[in-house]
Amino acid sequence: MPTDRSPTRIQKKNRATILEAALEVFSNHGFRGATVDQIAKAAGLSKPNLLYYFPSKEAIFTELLSGLLDTWLDPLRALDPDGDPLEEILAYVQRKLQMSRDFPRESRLFANEIVQGAPRMLDSLSKDLKPLLEEKSALITQWMDAGKLNRTHSKHLLFSIWSLTQHYADFDVQVRTLMEDEDPFDSAPQHLELMFRRLLAPDHIAG
Amino acid sequence: MPTDRSPTRIQKKNRATILEAALEVFSNHGFRGATVDQIAKAAGLSKPNLLYYFPSKEAIFTELLSGLLDTWLDPLRALDPDGDPLEEILAYVQRKLQMSRDFPRESRLFANEIVQGAPRMLDSLSKDLKPLLEEKSALITQWMDAGKLNRTHSKHLLFSIWSLTQHYADFDVQVRTLMEDEDPFDSAPQHLELMFRRLLAPDHIAG
DNA sequence: TCCTGATTTGACCAACTGGTCAAACTCACG
DNA sequence: CGTGAGTTTGACCAGTTGGTCAAATCAGGA
Numbered sequence: 001m002p003t004d005r006s007p008t009r010i011q012k013k014n015r016a017t018i019l020e021a022a023l024e025v026f027s028n029h030g031f032r033g034a035t036v037d038q039i040a041k042a043a044g045l046s047k048p049n050l051l052y053y054f055p056s057k058e059a060i061f062t063e064l065l066s067g068l069l070d071t072w073l074d075p076l077r078a079l080d081p082d083g084d085p086l087e088e089i090l091a092y093v094q095r096k097l098q099m100s101r102d103f104p105r106e107s108r109l110f111a112n113e114i115v116q117g118a119p120r121m122l123d124s125l126s127k128d129l130k131p132l133l134e135e136k137s138a139l140i141t142q143w144m145d146a147g148k149l150n151r152t153h154s155k156h157l158l159f160s161i162w163s164l165t166q167h168y169a170d171f172d173v174q175v176r177t178l179m180e181d182e183d184p185f186d187s188a189p190q191h192l193e194l195m196f197r198r199l200l201a202p203d204h205i206a207g
Numbered sequence: 208m209p210t211d212r213s214p215t216r217i218q219k220k221n222r223a224t225i226l227e228a229a230l231e232v233f234s235n236h237g238f239r240g241a242t243v244d245q246i247a248k249a250a251g252l253s254k255p256n257l258l259y260y261f262p263s264k265e266a267i268f269t270e271l272l273s274g275l276l277d278t279w280l281d282p283l284r285a286l287d288p289d290g291d292p293l294e295e296i297l298a299y300v301q302r303k304l305q306m307s308r309d310f311p312r313e314s315r316l317f318a319n320e321i322v323q324g325a326p327r328m329l330d331s332l333s334k335d336l337k338p339l340l341e342e343k344s345a346l347i348t349q350w351m352d353a354g355k356l357n358r359t360h361s362k363h364l365l366f367s368i369w370s371l372t373q374h375y376a377d378f379d380v381q382v383r384t385l386m387e388d389e390d391p392f393d394s395a396p397q398h399l400e401l402m403f404r405r406l407l408a409p410d411h412i413a414g
Numbered sequence: 415t416c417c418t419g420a421t422t423t424g425a426c427c428a429a430c431t432g433g434t435c436a437a438a439c440t441c442a443c444g
Numbered sequence: 445c446g447t448g449a450g451t452t453t454g455a456c457c458a459g460t461t462g463g464t465c466a467a468a469t470c471a472g473g474a
Contacts, residue, residue: 002451008451010441011450011451014451028324029239030237030319030323032236032237032239032240033238033239035430035431035432036432036433037430046453046454047432048433048434048452048453048454049452049453051433052450052451055433056433108322108323111318111322111377112237112323114377115315115319115322116236116237116240117380118380125381125384129381129384129385130384133385150405153394153398155385155386156394156395157398159382159385160398160402162374163371164367167369170318170321171366171370173321173324173325173329174321174325174336177325177332177336177337178336178362178366179362184363188363190360191359191363191364194406195359195406198357198405198406199402199405199406209420209421217420217421218420218421221421242461242462243461243462243463244460244461253422253424254423254462255423255424255464256421256422258462258463262463263462263463264462
């Protein structure tokens, strides 16, 4: 087992390699569906060697989750109270859509976990996500009170943004099967822009 | 093994019981995460007895999938070319939302499978879902051509409906964690109605 | 009632899975 | 170089899992 001392070059490299491999495997098969052997193979290590760096399969998974959740929520944190409300939200939508295109494995990792009841994530949801949602949905409600946005249920609005954008990562196989000829990510930005602009633009200055 | 003859009373009952139990277990844990023992226990049968009615775990799963996909797509089939376009689509949205409330296990069963690449469903997607999507998205495009609906990408529109409505079943744990005090299904219908009405209403007769 | 096919089960098996361990090997540094 | 800590691995283990099988039990028509 690696000591408590500052990590060696090898430790740093191998832990990173393992987490990358784990992301690949866990996002494709879920926690239960993934095997330590699969992860080890994907990382180019033997199973005992992998377990030299992490005490258990569960430990890999939870470290991966908590490490990724933070960056996953960055776009929402970036919602700026001082920006133009409509443009802030539209930009958030596009940023989230970009993340579905660029980091689909992260999205599927969370999706897998939550669909199955989030047994290893409920804490993070209440502790990290909930306060952030409360803060930002309050901000959005303020914007609506000020007449800068058409009035909607601000929490459902955020759920809608998550749902619509992550759909393109989580259900990628289905979307691509049904859109053979066209890359979904070519037309999705326009579609979502239109959708949220018409929903939120005050007094119908819709695009 | 049951013979090819017409099923006995016991066969009918037990096969139905098993499929119900399998839905419960598979929707909560995914294919790999579910065990035959779990299903047998949930069905109140011994494992060998369960395997007397189905040849394998895989067979239970595929029969369950194909049996449910049909009814799952009924609301889309019901989209009526002769109805009022906007009301037809809004009604479809509400029907789908109802299904998320009333049959969340079915929704999660499909979600689990598709997030993991739909290894056992790709055929059904191309063979059953694709033609239906083509038919209905063509219908919607016609409606838009006729000026009955605001113009959008009709396939993305259908993806959006699926995504938004099924989100309340698939991500139920997350939604409820973040909405402690309120039942999501109380306010979701209004929210989605507003969303699609504003998106689709021609010349802005928005609600 | 009796008999035959349908149903149920305890015991079992081979493959897989997460994890352990002692021995071997490698690397950086004095 | 040599040496001790850091790293890697083959062999192994116990628990789980999907599935089999022969024997036991049950149901219903003649």
